[in-house]
Amino acid sequence: MVTIRDVAKYANVSVATVSRYLNKKGYVSKETEKAVAEAIKALNYKPNSVARSLYHKQSNMIGLLIPDITNPFFPELARAVEDVSQAYGYTIVICNTDGDAEKEKRYIEALKRKYIDGLILATNELTAEDYISYQLPLVMLDRSIGDKIPSVRSNNYESAKQATELLINRGSQFIAHIRGPCHIQTAEDRYRGFKDAVEENKVAHIVVESGFDLEAAKTVTEQILTDYPMIDGIFASSDVMAAGAMKGIKSLSLSIPNDVQLVGFDGIPLSGMLIPSLTTVAQPIYKMGTLAARLLIKQIEKKPIKDYYYTLDTTLIERETTRSEKK
Structure with a gap:
């Protein structure tokens, strides 16, 4: 497996220089940037994502907690969250809690150990104080819990x-x-x-x-x-x-x-x-998911947020289980 030392040797630079280039921290000359980039391409070097997570204390991953993966409503939400997150360079980790508070806690604690960047919660078996105590960017999706955690839901x-x-x-x-x-x-x-x-x-x-x-x-x-x-x-x-x-x-x-x-x-x-x-x-299931993802990513990237709380309109669709007029 190609290592960062191999890249440094190929580019004739130090390991520290390659590290600065990869992490975009510290000065690297244009000439050196080009040499390192060529070395990475020639050697087909893939940075160690675990090591980078440990170094930066972030993973470019977002946790999505849902209560029941078998309910078709939640996979639709997940698809929208995934589409937006991938467009911004984030990977989604979906956790099915089964509406179990202990299972939800275990998932959140495990995700935090992996330096998850933020959580979208379509479940709320815990209290607002519990969620806030994890000290992570949070968004409630199809849920609301207190006035301290941003939320996206319908009316x-x-x-x-x-x-x-x-x-x-x-x-x-x-x-x-x-x-x-x-x-x-x-x-x-x-x-x-x-x-x-x-x-x-x-x-x-x-x-x-x-x-x-x-x-x-x-x-x-x-x-x-x-x-x-x-x-x-x-x-x-x-x-x-x-x-x-x-x-x-x-x-x-x-x-x-x-x-x-x-x-x-x-x-x-x-x-x-x-x-x-x-x-x-x-x-508006897809819109709810996309709004939640954007709201979370803005928090993660410390960008200004115009609105923290979204309440979206719904549409009443009349079909065959109701009569067209009074009986």
Whole structure:
């Protein structure tokens, strides 16, 4: 394997000179720069990335923590983060936490030992103080936690309210909300939007909690429809949960949307592939990911940031799981 000493010998300069050239620190004459560059090319020298990380205390790597790699929403976010990061010369390390606080801690501590340059957190099992204590550039993505960590998310409250009002306007008179876990702020915001919509319109309702996964939502849906057969509308806190709700509705031989209308949240491609196709609140997923990556990179590179907190608008897409008019 070619070493920095081989490059120095080939270019007839000192190892320190080659080091200054590689690290862009200290003076190197134009003539010497050319000699070193030619030596690197001729020898096909590849700098030791681990050694450089130790020297600079940085790695040009960004950690992206997500709670569930099997949920299609998060790979879409990851793609956007990766596209922007690679354009700026950063590599993404994706960590799947499974919503486990201890696993999340282990990942962050391991990444920090590798001199990770910053973290994008699409999960928040820890407290704001925990995250801040790691002393790394941070951005919350599809999450918010306190007012000290920058965040990128959609307008969850207004969007949930709009989705619920669609069910009401299409004739639903008893609406269930399958909400996400209480400790997740986005789920809480969507719950508040639902709650305000049904209370303002004096519509009967019930709220049940579920994990953001298909089978849990299916089980919950079967239970509530059995206990409350008068339910004729469901607002699910994610598209994956809505897909589970759809399975639950069909397992009871009920018709969508004639017996039960259904609205999801996220706008992942799966929502348009379901049969019937899912009415959903579409988040600007790619834009969210790109904004988060740019926001983090600016922090890493100590560049000025105009806005620390982004709340993006969504689009309500009406498809086949809601009626076109009141029943």
